[in-house]
Amino acid sequence: MTRRTAVPTSTYRLHLTHAFTLHDAAALVPHLHAIGVDWVYASPIQEVPAGATHGYHVVDPDRVNPELGGEEGLAALRAAVDAHDMGLVLDIVPNHMAASPDNPWWADLLARGPASPHARTFDVDFDAGPLVLPVLGTSVEQAIADGDLRVEDGMLVHHELRLPLAPDTDIDAPVEQVLAQQHYALHEWQHGEQILNWRRFFAVNELAGLRVEEPQVFDAVHATILRWVDEGTVDGLRIDHIDGLRDPAGYLETLRDRIGEDRWLVVEKIVESGELLPPGWPVDGTTGYEVNAALQSWLTDPSGHQALRRAFAQQTGVPLGTRARLARSKLAAMDELFVAEVDRIVALLLPISGGRSEAMLRRGVRYLTAHLHGYRTYVGPEGEPSESDRSAIGAAARAADEAGAPEAVPVAGLLLGDEGRPALLRWQQLTGPAAAKGFEDRLLFRDVALSGLCEVGADAALLDAVWSPDTVTDFLTTRAVRSPLAGTTTSTHDTKRSEDVRARLTALAEVPDAFVDLFEAVSVGSAADAVDGHARWLLLQTVLATRDLEPGEDPAAHRERLVDSTRKALREAALHTTHRDPNEPYEDAVFAWLDTLLADGPASTQIDALVERIAVPAACTSLAQVLLKIAAPGVPDVYRGCETWDGSLTDPDNRRPLDVGRLEKLRDRAETLDPEELRDTWQDGAVKALVTQRALRARRDLSAVFLSTRCETPRVDGTAADHVAALRRTASTDGPLGVPEPGTLPSVVALATRLPLALADGGWPIGEVWDDTVVHVGDVGRVTDVLTDRSLPVVDGRVRLSDAFAILPVALLECM
Template structure:
């Protein structure tokens, strides 16, 4: 196909059964569930044999929590005295004083007291290791060695009687107890204390293990003691014993619901099982990147995707460190402080970041990376296929259908506040408390109460226009200042009842303007607050915008995509060109994505739904008719029909987006029903209007699923299918054209195209886990064999691409363009970008640009907004009767070019100042013209 690189998800050791690899538990090993080092080397050899490379996804921000994560287990066992205590982003002095020196571990399925009384916590002794552990279902926790004495000294007189007070084994037993008693405490963190604790406890474990081997009665005695630590509702003493042991740990087990209020470690969003790493700590960086850097040095990988950089305390420094270390391994001197070294050509190693950039935002230019993973392009190209003149009409249709008006910007603020009040309230409490402490240091701010500071901080964060800013000890740029002032200004306007001076105070704190002495303790404290604030706004934006408001605002769901803004509705061709030019100038080697494992809808689903934007009147009639037909399929509960109109509106768009003719088969229909049910349940839980993940409304969810089943299980001759299928057929036909135009643009625009697995063909997927299912590569291979003979020859008959439903059209376009890119690398790596002027009757239905490097030129021409230009009889918008007088005006230097179409092989030599579209686009609906004669 012409593929250059294999783009892999994380390969380091993740939690058992992980389907994605983002929950790494050991950075020093490859994931054994994927394969061994030998297996990886075989893959590398195969990749090299095919002249390809590997782009690897890495996760510097967080780790998975489980009993196989030795760093995590060590911290649980030793608290602040652990050698890994500073590896994790843990607040050892949280607001809740009872948690001081402890980590909250919210894994319990019920309240702690209930589980304790019911005997769900089981203390076990592992005699072969000389260790005690606490078991709770699948969870396993270490026991602080200082706590061993509570169990070992219990009934010690019995052991003394059995062995004799002067028996060597009994004396050894007492000696081990003395060691455990005298260990440095978990809050004694000096280097010598930590070293002593680690040394002495390990020796004591070994001594206890050896003693148990010598004398079975010692092991049996400890095991019998543990019977008195088996809790039962009627055994209060046993409950007290176990509780006393657990209170002596460096962790506090808690009901999972507690985590939203008082958790004291940074998480990946609100996922309790993923703990934040302190990548700014050089030891953490070295440990988490050792294998990756080895692979770079061995030239076994050729690029990195950095997951969730916005979670890092200081992304700027992280990327510089990464490139510096990669440079050392590759023998390249990289100076991150020199701006000249930050140009993509000077960077030692190819790195892209999963950074979500708002439509009006720019990627920080001082990051030592080649660009993002491509969501900016995704949203630009998606909007190109929306008819923006119908924006207001679509809003009216949507609001009338759901019987209420939604202001999207207000919705986002509301949803962000919901997240701050629920899933991420603990982090907000910590920030508010820290801010209150800072206010006490200034007499002008000492009267601000904790509640007023929290309220103001909440409003500012809710109004924050971007995911985060990047102020650090090294950096504070004008854009960051502008975004903070924007948020503070809007928050101040919205909060008429709050003393406005409190917002001025917070603004000065966030901008670090209270202190000028950067070496002072107070400046460092303010900077620390600002940087922690920045780590919070990113996850808050993701949860509030992408994971909540996107599922509440269903005007046209192809717009509800990562990095997008559903309030926007289409862009002009000039806007699309500007996006490409900006990328060429700023990050010419960033990725171009249209589908990823994180997209809400796959590229072909979005391309199909985009068609609706062209036909608002038809859509309005159709949606109203479908709703009327299906009204009887709803369930009435408490005077409300379920699903509500907003969820029903979403359902019809989803069905339009993923329906294919294969679902006429009963088994396939069952699979489709399950997929849509799973998606809709996820959507309504994320929306948090009728149900949610933490407060499931089974009545609403059951009625919603029943509605879906009743609709999809309607007989073939039911009016619903007659209305839906005829409409779907028309939309699907136009969706094919949008899809191949989108694919052509991705493969010729500035940047590096990323094709997500399975999207070589049409792929109609919803949000994860639907978009992470195994790909039928046998089908892809079979179809590729069918089109392969046509890839290297001129074609005038394209019947081999039919039926269009097969996906061979997309596979053909992709294969031709990928192979072309491979043969002409400099044209795409170094080529310029020239938007081409279009004139004529169908000028609005076309996008065209040229790219040139030295004597090579390509001209890309794709159609858009083609609903009224094609039909079932004529599925491609081709020929002069369609395009009439539409033409491309060529720049002077392109006049008299000798061009040929890389898909058809047809040559064109009679151009003067213009290209008549009907003469070029007369077989396939898209064209890429090539010349090497400029």
């Protein structure tokens, strides 16, 4: 293993917007250093359209977004980072740019078509005709008749959209003739999506795919990013949506060659159960969504989860079996969103198909895509497909055949043949979006029996049955060996619910009967009758998970967040309303029922009673997630504001302004108050700040231990052994930091309470509730709990958990 000298021990993800700029980030750096964070992790900083808040639709890759503070703001952040001996990792977006006239590259493409120097920058098939722009709400003829489409100031204007015209356009001609002279063609958005001749990011018409596999495009997209790396402004990179690229391996090899072997490099990649990154990728690993799924499993009561699944199916009519329904959901996503993408693959297959019909090929492509396990395969432009890729495609073909689509078998053969490589490369860019839209953006909002499990990084099998503790620890042990520097996370800009919201939901698995009783009690009356069981179940869980979670939140603001997130969730689930065809009367009925839950009355009283019962156990689970994430193999990330309680729901809720004053106040409380007092006043979130900052500091001080290739499960004995999640980390000679004498460093044992409600009946699971339970720490002379700064007695190599958990339901033991 290559010895590394500049890698983070932890990161802190900042979401930068016009309301939280690079200058604000620089001002926050002292706080981050104080809580033990090692590197700042910044969302994309290149210029995007004015007022945008997510940063993933770049319009100028060579310019720091002026709304973020521009180059001056970046310099200020770098100076602050250097002053505290920290690092900076940057999120970059090589797959796509904004499909907007604000983007000069895209605007030039629109104006000049195939003659544009950017004709090869974007993934456009001009052989199929003018570039299709699905931007109209009506037909072209109707838009012209209504005066909504006209030439004005040398531009083609449609409401707020202003499109450039070809240089030789006769602007005095009728609009119909002006349109005929362009290198693009306007269409109704719903129809136009089905005939697109360019690649998007997923199904987003505002994001155009890049041909970053071409050297000149790579150079143009990365010129400024590489300058920042070369100058030392940026220390590491996080690559967004690696699965979208035509040749991920080739891209990463080029990038690694340009940034050097020592730079920290991770990729945003969903890996399903048992799936590994392709061998040979020159990266440190994924960003860690799969670790979140593993920790969620470890802390969830499996029997309670199954009870909720059965009740959910009975109460809502949504059938059991997420995995069994996945292929159908992918098919629905393709038929609604990716018709054009499927047709482009069929067009490439048709000349080599031996006379097979378009209809047969289309069915084969659709079903092969639907039955592929995972998000994609990784066959490159040249060379033989790997055995694992052949196996995955073959398995998908057999599964499709068994599902009644034998057409997938010959299509798989064509894709794997020498002549089928262009179609295969295009197909590999479809399978990820189909999986994401069919699973992440549909089933994860439909199969919400225990909605906290419905998260990016989970797979369909996990929603059917959570992993066993042994499976989780085996996964973490393997990850330590294979990817000791990969990312680890529990909340991100992509998560549908924050880690603390999910912890509340995890608690429901310990009281499934109480939740079902509450569901039935509040599902009466005319307001409830107008809403289906799925929406009521999902919304009730969301109310329980967020009620009084953020101290002092205004009830009106809480309701607004619930409305916005529920609207998005229902449209993603696509049962009664969708983004493409919103059913606003139904949505209004859902929100009217929400008001019956929030208003003073019997429903609100019953909700408060269940919240009170699960609140402390949920807080215990939140602390467990934090500690296990920090102790687990990899580089843990703290998402902005999550060093204390965070009640964020799906984006854009998780991009709300950061209350820096509150974070600093809680940090100070965690520094000055006794841990027992912080526990007793846990509602303000300072106890989470305590666990976060003391564990992060330990990790920074003992980097060779936490970044090693060794992760084990210490033996736990006693009546409450099943209520412990435990990890032991020790330094290793073969780790990325290359410690020559690991025995001179302490080992660290992380202990966290799982299933706390059953152990302590809603109270804090501390002290004598642990009875005779002990953890084996080995032949050590001294054990200190880093979180509470206490020395613990060791008898025959064992520590009593009643001692370890005397104050908090988590402990981080330093053993010498």
